[in-house]
Amino acid sequence: MRNILIVGATSAIAEAAARRFAASGARFYLVGRNAEKLAAITRDLEIRSGQPVHGESLDLDLLDQHPALLERVEQALGGIDIALIAHGMLPDQEACQRSVAMTLAAIHTNALSAISLATLLANAFEARGRGALVVIGSVAGDRGRRSNYVYGAAKGMVGLFLQGLRNRLSGKDIQIITVKPGFVDTPMTATFEKKGLLWAQPDQIAKGIVAAVEHRRDVVYLPWFWRWIMLVILHIPERVFKNLKTIVINLGLQGGLLLY
Template sequence: MIIGATSAIAQEVARQYASPGCQLFLVARDESKLDIVKADLLSRGAGNVATACMDFSVASDFNTVLDNANAFLGSIDTVLIAYGTLPDQVACAESSDETLKALNLNLVSVISVLTVLGNYFEKQQSGTIAVISSVAGDRGRQSNYVYGAAKGGLSIFLQGLRNRLATKGVNVLTIKPGFVDTPMTKAFDKGPLWASPKTVAKSIVKAIEKNKDTLYVPWFWFWIMLIIKFIPEKIFKRMSL
């Protein structure tokens, strides 16, 4: 099951899974985009694909979507949550409405979905919950701390959920991508640190198979963030990051 299935990274993950034995249930906001992704995955050899529309920026009934997914798939062995936006930090700084909107989509709505999913997987006693967070959540920086706060909060929530489900046979994977060349980041100049969604997707699939807890992707972001986290706040607060 993929939630936010029309995002660039989610599409590439789905393509990695597109083989005759694989059944996919895709959830996203836009029906016409879902149709395009569905046809793509079926062409690439996916066993069966079903879709459901849901808008995560407004309170919606995720229980019904989950019931439909469960009915289609029989049981859900892996769920990937991949939706989100990159809010404009300047706009957020000027308006609490913008800030709340960004926090609601990137944090509150994901937590609400995860609450339902957590109980589902706890009952099932098996499976993987993989969620795309971000390296931006590892430390607050002036250039995108609203997004960072959402992703940081999400990472903490996932830690707790992992702790709760670890003894129940359920694996929780926190995915922390660095710079990925997707429509979400189209406004940026791309340098050597940027990775393609396909590279990121391959690492995600591997991490799911290996039951990893946290995935920095590409791998070098682990070391970059390690250094960034170690900079003393006295110095960090004066840096322009």
């Protein structure tokens, strides 16, 4: 039976992942901001796993609270085998462009809080000699795009940090897994028009997360085809990429604006 910490447990992807882990037997400590939703997820997992589920509501932007949080998790579970960092928010790009404060707040939530937790968890795993850290990033972190570059910059920061962490801990029985979903139908994307084959459901991503842990992956794009989409996007020359929106409009390429 594995002890699993899920941070951002009320997100749709995290909830779906917890259900999959519960099916194979797991003990949980859940952390989320919405206390009411967290309580509902806790009850559901207790029924599914047949085990008591620990958890608490916490504002993860309070970085000074992170060490005490992990101490409480250790006391409740007696150790952490897998930690899933899944919290975050999708900022309004245009609002961020007008406000330095909003930009920094988005980066604080999506990058700095995740990096804080990842550092503490990696150190705990290193001291213990084993563990798996899974962090949900985004394909948006692979290249800056005009439609969401504040969010993308934060996710890109996390991805690069995890890459260094993975190298630092290489050769040890510690997994550092970066998960890069594409478009996922969740409450965070409620205002998006969700059409086409590029959209995935949370459980599809959850299935990929569980598989990444089992197969000891380093970086996973979910669904799988995003690896090849982003490979193409990364190799578009900057002079072309800057004008991609105009090119897409002129050629009438459906779905191109969504990618840009």
